[in-house]
Amino acid sequence: MLLRKLYSILTLFCFCVLIISCKEEPKKEIAEKTKEVKKAPPQIKEYGFVLNDYKVVRDTIRPGDSFGAIMDANGVTRGEVYLISEKVKDTFNPARIIAGKPYTILKSKDTSETVKAFIYENDRINYTVIDLQDSVRSFKNKKPVSVKRKMTSGVITSSLSEAMDNAGLSVLLTDKLSDIYQWKIDFFKIQKGDQFKLIYNERWINDTIYGGVKNIEAAVFKHYDSPYYAFSFGKDSLSGFPKFYDEEANSMQSFFLKAPLKFSRISSRYTKRRFHPVQKRWKAHLGTDYAAPTGTPIWSTADGVVIKSSYTRGNGNYVKVRHNEKYTTQYLHMTKRNVKVGQRVKQGDIIGFVGSTGLATGPHVCYRFWVYGKQVDPFKQNLPSSEPLKEELKPDYFMAIESLKKELDSLPFKKMPK
Known part of the structure; x- marks a missing residue:
């Protein structure tokens, strides 16, 4: 009888333990799931800073904005701005910030929200950092x-x-x-x-x-x-x-050939102001003069199509060659033209001969050069x-x-x- 009672008590005890353990297991699972949810967010690193450690303010320079006004609006006094500007002037000129450029301000996460860094994007790749954390320093870097x-x-x-x-x-x-x-x-x-x-x-x-x-x-x-x-x-x-x-x-x-002919010297270069030897007044000379004896062959400096072969009072006999949609050249003061409009010429083809027709004081060719319809100095082009x-x-x-x-x-x- 006693043994039967003991067996019953033992059975009841085991049943209770089993129930308690079953109840604790879900609690463990819930606790573990809660831990998973509370995992740290992924680290975000940009400009050499871990952005998770700061309050991040992103904005764009607006017309009329100044470095001082931006910093003042974020809790940096004018006096502090002056000291910062003096220390970083070799790397960053606050007076030259440009409207439309993005910037980022990093602040402390506490209630003071102290500015820790100012990052100015010079372009899509290059940026300048003003680090205010320990001591004021600035540096340039690339993304x-x-x-x-x-x-x-x-x-x-x-x-x-x-x-x-x-x-x-x-x-x-x-x-x-x-x-x-x-x-x-x-x-x-x-x-x-x-x-x-x-x-x-x-x-x-x-x-x-x-x-x-x-x-x-x-x-x-x-x-x-x-x-x-x-x-x-x-x-x-x-x-x-x-x-x-x-x-x-x-x-x-x-x-392009370096010159449109074999020449002995350049008698006049491209300039926005030259005293014209015939008109006796100051005016732009948008060409390069190559002095040479009358009759010297003049070459096309590149392949192209003749778009003008004519005579004017100023240019004398002249030829104009279109090389492509970007480049056009012109050759003035010829004694004789050697090509017709519409004719295709190769680099080095003879298109005329040196003379002194038009407004010229002596035999030479005035070589003119256009890039997308604008006269330029060929010596200053990346040809x-x-x-x-x-x-x-x-x-x-x-x-x-x-x-x-x-x-x-x-x-x-x-x-x-x-």
């Missing part, structure tokens, strides 16, 4: 920039810019492509159905913000069913710009040159472009929409 390699193709329906836009490509890429082909293709005369393919690199700021086109590695432009390949290889020794060559290592970039690829570099070149050409050829041309 991390990554490069993404891309391939694309397009087809001309009306213009290159529209084709690029239809392909979702940047205007900057349009400019770079037209610069590469400006000496081979007249983009005023591209045809509906012309096609292109590109391998290029883009810059991305913090891997998320588009930072523009870095460079074009290779391209092919099919114009009148003829493919024009272009591969980047090295840089121009004068301008530092990338050099492009075709699949046979011929330069894609033509160049493309065409240094030939050295023979010893050609094996390296052909090896470098082999894989690029295969990539281009494997990418199908985009076809005309139906």
